[in-house]
Amino acid sequence: MLEYARWKYLLVAAVLLLALLFALPNFFGEDPALQVARKDKTSMSSSAAHEIEDFLRQRNIHFARSYTDAGRLMVRFGNVADQLAARDAVNDKYQTTYITALSFAPRTPELLRVLGMRPMPLGLDLRGGLYLLYQVDVNSAVAQALEGYAQDARRALATANITPKDVTPLGAESAVRVVLPAGTDVTAARAALNQPFQGLAISSQAGPAGTVITGTMTPAQVRERQDYAIQQNITTLRNRVNELGVSEPIVQRQGVDRINVQLPGVQNSAEVKDILGRVATLEFRLEDMQNNAMEAAALGRAPLGSKLYTHTRFGRPVLLKREVIATGDQLTNATTGQSQEGPAVNIRLDARAGENMLKTTRQNLNKRMAVVLIEKRRETSEVNGRKVSRDVTDETVINDATIRGVFSNQFEITGLGAGEARDLALLLRSGSLATVIYPIEERAVGPSLGRENIQKGVTALIVGMTGVFLFMAIYYKIFGLVADAVLLANVILLTALLSMMRASLSLPGIAGIILTVGMAVDANVLIYERIREELRKGVSPQAAIRAGFEKALSAITDSNITTLIAGVVLWVLGTGPIKGFAVVLILGIATSMFTALMGSRAVLTLMYGGRRKIARLSI
């Protein structure tokens, strides 16, 4: 007699139905699409979307469908020619307001899309694109922090009328060393250093030549500083990547001090790296209120002691005084917040800049102060057929505001829109980016190679699976067909899980899926061979099925655990496609256990269960 609990049937059915639903979006394929986003990063309104649609119709460019997704407009086309025509037309007409990016949009029906069901995103090896790995110089970030501590220490000691022999930041020990000459009041010096060395581990050592006081950053502080540097760089890179108008870019931290950037569909790496590799700094300066900026702009030169700039946002000229109040490396933080007057950016400077700021604001109340973003980039142009590259410095005013009060190292900039405040904080932080990053790995895959890779992967999958299916059906007859159904369910379940996790699929990932099919057979084979053995012993068919499942369980568990160990190690130590392979391997083990143990048990019990008498099994 063979029975299976009703809830287990229900569970199997429910899981398979859900899996089918989630796997479904992968079977519709993709269309070329154009992604249109607003330059100021605010959401696309439906009227603006309609305007673009109408514009495309007017230009006789056919599109299949358009919808807004995450604040951006996606327009799907029947072919690439239409897609390119649309891009050129939109770029021509709306250059100032929108950024366009070529991409692919799934042909998923509206209903599934609204429910949040999407196909697996494809890795760069399958869709073509550029992969860059940047190294962040985290040590220089720590060195900067130490330099800041050293400066603060010198200042504090000077205020306390103590003249140190030497104050040095020690990079290797992540410490600042203060050497006091013999005869100094050490207690007073320690008291003076309490404030600048706040949070550091302070130790002092008396020697014949004097006393050495050392403030050491704790490992946690060092790590925090490094994380800050990396986070800052990631923010900057994201910001710049968005500028490139790439659809679905990925910028993420890798390991301790690396950032990987993945740009699907991008081919021209030189241009991209120019934009990403820009070094930016900031300057806070007073506005020149005596002279008229408009006049200066018309003349094309600035009066003595001033310099002419352009405001990024409004395009109007701004005259700034030459003296710099504070620079980007003195900016310790810039965050968005709320003030009584709406969104604001809170700024923190280090002690030295704070002092300067205090002096300046005291003398210049109600005058205007501006923030200048200075970006260095490399520009390549063709002169007489030869490529010439030169370094270009772009200096623009990103914000100017009236000084409303006296402040030192902490203040806020108000009178901004919410989006503006976020952007300004981002720009300020990116302008304070003093840690150097450089590319250490670069991989580019052409789009045709990507298509070829997909084709090969899918062909291998189909051929491999067909081979296995035929073989199982021949070898185990009806039971083989059951195993085939279970294998198919396994692939669907795996696809559904990967789609739900939004894990991007690469070629090794496809290899992992194919391999899982091979592996999943193992569980079925273990069970069926057991059933055959039981039948040979002369056990009744139903009892044989039952015994087969029971006795094969420990072997199935064991054999899967061993593969799981290898999968987990790969997942922990691997990166990129190898991690993708590991994810597929691990999930594949889970799905194949489920389908082989529960799925095939349910099917076989349905077929041979109950009290019916069965003469023989087709196995």
Next chain:
Amino acid sequence: MEFFSHQTNYPFMATRKVWYTLSALLIVVSLVSFFTRGLNLAIDFTGGVSAEVSFPQATDVDTVRGALVAAGFRDPQVQNFGSSRDIAIRLPPSNQTASEVRQRLDDALKKVNPAVQVVQLDVVGPQVGNELKVSAAWALVFTLAGIFLYIAFRFHTWRLSLGAILAVMHDPILVLGFFSVTQMSFDLAVVAAILAVIGYSLNDTVVVFDRIRERFEGNRRSPPDVVLDQSINQTLSRTIMTKVVTSIVVVALLFLGGPVLKGFSAALLIGIIAGTYSSIYISSAIALDCGLTAEHVFPSVKKAALDHLP
């Protein structure tokens, strides 16, 4: 259909000296080749540049090589692949950043033919390559360590553990040997395949050992070599069946998956064959030679631990 119409009864244990010799021979060849010839490491590990470029017309590899040398690249490897228009280039690592190398390569190739298309380009800095070598080595160590622990936990006697461990080490050595002898490109995907092989290889051994334990439980008086032979024979059709099916998909990958997966699938195929062989001929034989008896598997009163079905 069945591979064996009725229960087989091959005397695996009696012939074990032959298999030991064969394995020892293969391992010696693998190790000698590994230490003398080494592996043909891909740029994943060495750092450097690997590019695939496509010219509109057939282009002489020597012209391309000349242009690269003229641009200051040290010993470039230039080969045709696929057709006479498609060329693969490999350059040794340098101190320059990825972007500088890319720029120089682009310029040099454009001089040969301005319409050249770079189909694929990988630039790996030397430090990345070195780190990968280290992390690949760690991956192998961790996997082996994890499996050692698992075996120690699963089989309470060191005799079985030793057999399993030696069988598990046997297989990756042969895969490494294969890659060293053939000088096939050894990349990161091959390391992934070797780790998977370690997992699969043990899987067969565990299934056989599972059966050995079961047989000992019922026949505590039977001589160990007979029990081991019975266990292997009883699991033989499963072992072969599973491996044939897995091989079907791996062969499909090998021939249809394209050049990216060639090394990966070759490593898997060799590993699966080696793993099947070692779990049949090596692991149990070593346990037997270590003096395995029923007493080791069931030290005290036997206890039937029945697993619960999920």
